[in-house]
Amino acid sequence: MTEGATITATGLRKEFTLSQRSLFRKPPRVVAVDDVSFTVAPGTTLGLVGESGSGKTTVARMLLKLETPTSGSLTLNGHDVLGSQTPEQARTFRRTVQAVFQDPYSALSPRLRADRIVGEPLEAQGVEHAAIDARVAELFDQVGLGREVRHRYPHEFSGGQRQRIAIARALSTNPKMLVLDEPVSALDVSVRAQILALLRSMQERLGLTYVFIGHDLAIVRYLSSMVGVMYFGRMVEIGAASDVLRQPLHPYSRRLVAVASGATRLGDHRITGDLPSPLKPPSGCTFRTRCVYADERCRAEIPRLRVVGSGQQVACHHVEAIRDGVKPETGPLGGDA
Template sequence: MEVPGEPLLRLRGLSTDIALRRGTVHALDQVDLEVRQGETLGIVGESGSGKTMTVLSIMGLLPPGGSVVGGEILFDGRDLRTMRAPELRRVRGVEMGMVFQDPLTSLNPTMRIGAQVAEPLRVHQGVGKAEARERAVEILRRVGMPRPDKIVDDYPHQLSGGMRQRVVIAMALIRSPRLLIADEPTTALDVTTQRQILELIDDLREEFKMAVILVTHDLGVIAGRADRVAVMYAGRVAETATTTELFRAPRHRYTEALMRALPESAAEGRLYSIPGLPPDLSRPLTGCRFAPRCRFATDECRTTDVPLTGDGHAFACLHPVTEPITIAASAGQARAAAAPAEPILSVRDLVKEYDAGGAGLRKGAGRVSAVAGVSFEVKPGETLGIVGESGCGKSTVGRLVAGLETPTGGRIVVDGTDIAGLDRRERHRMHRKVQLMFQDSYAAMNPRMRVDSILTEPLEIQQVGDAAARRARVSELLDQVGLPRRALERYPHEFSGGQLQRIGLARSLALRPRLIVADEPVSALDVSVQAQVLNLMRDLQGELGLSYVFISHDLSVVDYMADRIGVMYLGKLVEVGPAHQVVRAPRHPYTQALLDAVPSPDPGHTPSPDTTIQGELPSALNPPTGCRFRTRCPLAQDVCATEPVLEGGGHQVACHFPLREETQAT
């Protein structure tokens, strides 16, 4: 939708540098953007493209060494670069608001929620303490916070991820700003919470008549929420258009490559992967910055600095896309059934409970029911996807299977051995057969160890081979995950996110396991890097005969990777079946709600409001009796107070009112 009127914010030739000891990074180069009152501008691109640096330049929150070196930042006709400091602080403090990617690090852990939400009022408007608290409660209520009069006295660590994000939004909105900047506001959230937060921003935009800049690497988020889109690459705007026009007929080859890398666009069982890496912005660049990675690039592209041209739909490409791109609603396909074989993993009636007091404190506070009677199997060479909201127990299941935690009850049989009954030393030996691939590979590595030591460590701990054999195995691992030998001498902080995930995969392969538990392995990656890692995991599965337990909240990714899918809710499996059936013909209302919450890269897609999950996930300390989903289910009746049984043959569901064909996804 084209919003009439003069732009509220206009960037003209914005250029930003970051001075480092090794040189100067030219983070932004001649960026032109604008956003009008009541409009949402989406900014999308890979990590390092300049998305976040653009909004930090607007807000004056650049990192040390950062400075705007050229251009104008016009807000309501006033250039922020020429303002005096007091006036600039007032504009940023009152007329602009920003929602950061990680709400936990954006909040002061030592301050109560109410004090943090009200702080802008007290600093910029001199509001008294009592009035500030009252207005904090009101804005928390308007952003959908349950029990806001109680929440104001809590600390950030006492809230869920979705609730913390609502607090950060409340902080940004309490001054009724004219411009709201949301920088990756839903990256770390599951799909249901993500949908609630994005709908909240939409509603508040209409209520406050704000302009919104939405920064994300998720094309689905952009398609469903933005009026116009700017695609950035290597510090420049590569393409800009209305959302409908951009997704219907992208012109820049980089935009096309991003769309083809989506799991929904997988062709012949493989994701398109953009080759190479973005350029080093500390070095002089000539020609089109995407040319080294573009399959259509010519010598002219490598030598010609292509300007952004076009009226309404502008792009900087000498060989633009000429055919419209069609993105399927879902690209997964029915897979051949696994040959009859003994399962590599058999989980039966798995239970995990924690003392609510933690480490023996607050005895009698109760028990947290993290996993409650879960059963499933994984056959050799098969991938089981486990999906669900944050707090559903899927990561706990992964840690139990990997032997990192001891179950409260049940059996975990790996290759014929029940690891649930093993002592610590025996479970340690089972790590040769089962390995865990972490979500955050950097956090899982010792930052003081080089890659050579990181990959050799599991071989040394398990006493596999001599020094020469270990060196040979490490070299073999690098070849398998596509990293050069020189990577061995570098430290984790010297790698990109995708390279770190390759190192994490290599480490999990070091002992030649038969089963890998992959816990959200691509959730923090750009769509292009995600495609590379997923393709690599599937290639190695075929080459080595690996089995995966693939844990994720992204159903489009799980649909691409998995043979079968298990859907978890509050510690229980509510649906299990072949991936293509679970995704295209879900039988449980919760599964349907998860599917409808997945952001679609189709701007015309409108999820049904009837399938929106209401409210927060109930506490695992006191879960609902019977069906645990009944407190949030639109189909719930009195009979749901009795627990349903997971049944149904190949496609099982635990529901008293399983979905009929006419209500299922197509």
């Protein structure tokens, strides 16, 4: 078994410049990710959860170097991956970190046979054709498809089989880390369990490190060692999956878990409300416009992650009082600072 990678993100921030709306004003900028930090140990999984627009996928794209952070640092096995790299260092990174995306239908070229799709990364690395053929056949066996079907085209496979092909492609270069961006959300329920079991067995066999982006908390709990909860571009809680998903501490995490468990309906007053506008984010705690515990301190001061209880890190001024049931409901708190 090969050793997985250690990935460490420190203070990641990503700003996007929108199209210019006026000749007399600077184009607006939107902060998609703000001050996100975490470390994923070899052979473990960090699950990132949160509503659409919370910044999960932007974090994933930065980990894959598909987006360049505005600021912050990212290291892989202690080596900086955001600074200038030689061509060989860049190729090594591409071999080490691979991705499996959400939609198995758009991820595969319909014009190429499955064996060519899986072997493409090896071709790019200059591997000889005979070695590529042997490796592709081995990978089709590993992902449960069988080497005899590798000459078919993508349209001849089901959705679950296509995702197995995408996984085989990701494994072709013997990576140490996979970024999994909702890899089962487009699949039928009956197929999801099979793909998740495959991902778990591969991690145990190969020692892979995973960063798993998901919205289904049951799936995240099954696959993750640690869970990070994101809201409006910030990490609001992070810790062991067993702690965060069973005894969440941040008000937002508590609501996500309550909705997922069926304990609270989406129409409940504690859940309603949309994400604030990225063009005009709230001052202080960005969750104050939806939080029943918000007060003037939440409007004035940005909460920072700090260790609470058994080791969870939580970004909330009043987390202890909320946990102990002594914090009165004083919000939500809208309006500008």
